[in-house]
Amino acid sequence: MTPNQLSIERYRRRAAGYDASAEFTMPLRRRTIALLALQPGDVVLDVGAGTGLSFAPLLAAVGERGRVLAFEQSPEMFEQARARVAREGWQERVWLREARAEDVQLPQAADAALFNYVHDITRTPQAVDNLLRQLKPGARLAIAGMKFFPWWTGPLNLLAWLKNRPYNARPADLWMPWDLIAPRCDGFERWSTQWGMGYIARGRRRA
Ligand SMILES: C[S@@+](CC[C@H](N)C(=O)[O-])C[C@H]1O[C@@H](n2cnc3c(N)ncnc32)[C@H](O)[C@@H]1O
Numbered sequence: 001m002t003p004n005q006l007s008i009e010r011y012r013r014r015a016a017g018y019d020a021s022a023e024f025t026m027p028l029r030r031r032t033i034a035l036l037a038l039q040p041g042d043v044v045l046d047v048g049a050g051t052g053l054s055f056a057p058l059l060a061a062v063g064e065r066g067r068v069l070a071f072e073q074s075p076e077m078f079e080q081a082r083a084r085v086a087r088e089g090w091q092e093r094v095w096l097r098e099a100r101a102e103d104v105q106l107p108q109a110a111d112a113a114l115f116n117y118v119h120d121i122t123r124t125p126q127a128v129d130n131l132l133r134q135l136k137p138g139a140r141l142a143i144a145g146m147k148f149f150p151w152w153t154g155p156l157n158l159l160a161w162l163k164n165r166p167y168n169a170r171p172a173d174l175w176m177p178w179d180l181i182a183p184r185c186d187g188f189e190r191w192s193t194q195w196g197m198g199y200i201a202r203g204r205r206r207a
Pocket residue numbers: 004007008011022047048049050051052053054071072073074077099100101102115116117118119120121127167
């Protein structure tokens with residue numbers, strides 16, 4: 001099974017309960033979105049958008065003239081995102097496709113990109129290449145995700161691995177999960193969250 005197939009299988013089982021399980025992460029999601037410093041009229045990419053939980057705060061930030069571009073590979077997660085867009089009447093403001101990060105083709109270059117808990121995407125060189133080349137030079141990126149605690153905390157990292165495993169095909173790759181993106185950004189900054197088991201980061205796509 002490829003990592004994509006494994007991830008799709010995992011989310012087939014998790015999709016129904018995803019929004020309830022992600023409720024407590026909303027403050028962190030809003031904090032990560034704030035790092036994008038979105039302006040009215042911006043085009044923002046929501047990478048691996050899941051059920052579309054970021055659409056409302058992203059649309060609020062880009063306003064009526066702005067646009068959200070979003071894609072998701074899991075059919076069950078995508079279906080919830082699609083239903084959310086239809087329910088809220090966002091069809092004109094959200095471009096949404098069932099697609100993989102490795103080969104999605106965006107309809108326009110984005111001013112900013114949100115990578116919210118998309119570990120499998122940030123750890124896949126082909127996906128990172130495909131997405132970054134479709135952002136405007138200087139586009140703002142914000143990332144949130146899990147990472148390992150410092151090595152000297154030892155067994156605590158078993159907890160990080162166990163928490164990551166149900167959601168990701170590469171649960172052990174948590175030492176520097178930002179390291180495919182950071183070297184391709186200017187002004188990359190990173191902060192620890194969740195007592196060291198998470199991180200948020202921002203940077204600008206190098207021209
Ligand atoms: C933890 S969820 C986060 C969803 C959303 N970003 C959020 O903040 O709620 C990870 C999502 O990434 C999607 N995903 C994983 N690998 C992907 C890939 N290669 N292409 C597109 N989506 C992918 C999964 O299907 C899942 O919906």
